[in-house]
Amino acid sequence: MKVEITAIPDVLLITPKVFADARGFFYESYNHQTFVEKTGLDINFVQDNHSRSQKNVLRGLHYQIGKPQGKLVRALVGTIQDVAVDLRKSSPTFGQSVSYILSAENYQQLWIPAGFAHGFAVLSDVAEVAYKATDYYAPAEDRCLLWNDPDVAIAWQLSDTPIVSAKDAVGKLLKEAELFA
Numbered sequence: 222m223k224v225e226i227t228a229i230p231d232v233l234l235i236t237p238k239v240f241a242d243a244r245g246f247f248y249e250s251y252n253h254q255t256f257v258e259k260t261g262l263d264i265n266f267v268q269d270n271h272s273r274s275q276k277n278v279l280r281g282l283h284y285q286i287g288k289p290q291g292k293l294v295r296a297l298v299g300t301i302q303d304v305a306v307d308l309r310k311s312s313p314t315f316g317q318s319v320s321y322i323l324s325a326e327n328y329q330q331l332w333i334p335a336g337f338a339h340g341f342a343v344l345s346d347v348a349e350v351a352y353k354a355t356d357y358y359a360p361a362e363d364r365c366l367l368w369n370d371p372d373v374a375i376a377w378q379l380s381d382t383p384i385v386s387a388k389d390a391v392g393k394l395l396k397e398a399e400l401f402a
C-alpha cells in the first residue's frame with residue numbers, strides 16, 4: 222500500500238497492492254493495521270457507504286458540521302473525479318481543493334479527513350462508489366457547499382451540465398457556509 226501526500230497535506234492518495242493473476246485480481250481494500258502504520262492516523266471507521274450514479278452525476282460537496290466524517294473513497298465500477306475542499310478556517314489551505322481520478326482500473330483511494338467537503342463527478346457511463354466514514358450519518362448536521370462556487374473554482378471534468386440533487390442545486394457558497402475552526 223502506497224500513501225502519497227497531496228497538495229493539501231492532510232488529504233492522502235492511497236494505492237493498494239493489487240495481486241493479479243490469470244483469474245483476475247485480489248487486493249485488501251482496507252486493512253486497519255496497515256492503514257494506521259502507513260498513514261500514522263489512528264482512526265476508526267464506523268460506516269460503509271455505496272452509491273451508484275450515471276454519467277455526469279455530481280454528488281456533493283457534502284460535509285457534516287457536527288459529527289464531521291473522515292472518508293476513505295474508492296470507485297468499484299467506472300471512473301469518478303473525486304474532490305475534497307478544505308473548510309478549516311485556520312488551515313493554510315482553507316478554501317482550496319484537490320481532485321483525483323479514482324477508478325475501478327486504478328484501484329486508488331482518497332483519504333479525506335473531517336473538516337473537508339467531499340464530492341465527485343461521474344466520468345464513465347456509470348460509477349459505483351464505496352466509502353468508509355469515521356462517524357455516523359447525521360442528517361441534521363448534513364451541509365452542502367455549492368459545487369460550482371466561483372471562489373473555490375473546482376475544474377470539474379464534466380462533458381455537460383451535471384445532474385445534481387435538489388439539495389445540491391442550492392448548496393451554499395463558501396462565504397456563507399458553516400465552517401470548521
Ligand SMILES: Cc1cn([C@H]2C[C@H](O)[C@@H](COP(=O)(O)OP(=O)(O)O[C@H]3O[C@H](C)C(=O)[C@H](O)[C@H]3O)O2)c(=O)[nH]c1=O
Nearest residue numbers: 270272280281282283284292339340341357358359386
Ligand atoms: C449520506 C447518507 C444518505 N442516506 C440516505 C439519505 C437519503 O434518503 C439518501 C440519499 O442521500 P444523499 O442524497 O445525501 O446522498 P449523496 O448525495 O450520495 O450524499 C453523499 O454524497 C457525498 C459524495 C458524500 O461524501 C456524503 O457521504 C454523502 O452526503 O440516502 C443515508 O441513509 N445514510 C447516509 O450516510
